[in-house]
Amino acid sequence: MAEGLTIRQLTEEVMRLAAEKGFGVKPEEVSVPEKIALIHSEVSEALRAFRYKNLDGKKGFAEELADIVIRVAHLAGIYGINLEQEIIKKGEYNKNRVWDWDKINETHQ
Numbered sequence: 611m612a613e614g615l616t617i618r619q620l621t622e623e624v625m626r627l628a629a630e631k632g633f634g635v636k637p638e639e640v641s642v643p644e645k646i647a648l649i650h651s652e653v654s655e656a657l658r659a660f661r662y663k664n665l666d667g668k669k670g671f672a673e674e675l676a677d678i679v680i681r682v683a684h685l686a687g688i689y690g691i692n693l694e695q696e697i698i699k700k701g702e703y704n705k706n707r708v709w710d711w712d713k714i715n716e717t718h719q
Contacts, residue, residue, distance in 0.1 A: 617683070617694035624680055625687040637688055645685045652677040 611623050625635055634640035656674035665671045686693045 617697065618692065620679075621683040621687045621693060624683040628684055628687070633684065635688060640685075640688055642685070645681065645688075649678060649681045649685070652681055 611620065615623065627633075629635045652674055655669070656671055656678060659665070659669060659671040659674050667673070683693060686696075
């Protein structure tokens with residue numbers, strides 16, 4: 611894939627590759643639960659790579675994050691979701707969003 615792609619262009623490239631490799635490009639050609647499980651597996655692989663300080667290279671944290679984005683772009687492309695637009699929309703919403711950190715069991719620094 612080429613460098614400097616927009617999210618929309620990246621999704622188009624992922625869909626082109628999916629069609630070429632037979633991964634499905636229409637809703638009736640895929641199982642959404644399976645695709646979500648595969649996204650989850652990539653997230654788990656990223657966590658494992660990070661925990662074991664494998665940040666770069668094969669099966670490294672960076673590669674696993676890329677796998678997550680590719681799988682999400684594939685699922686979004688199948689359903690015609692404009693990820694770029696949705697990310698911008700969500701970012702705008704989050705600008706004014708307030709979290710009650712006392713009620714959330716997360717660590718933030």
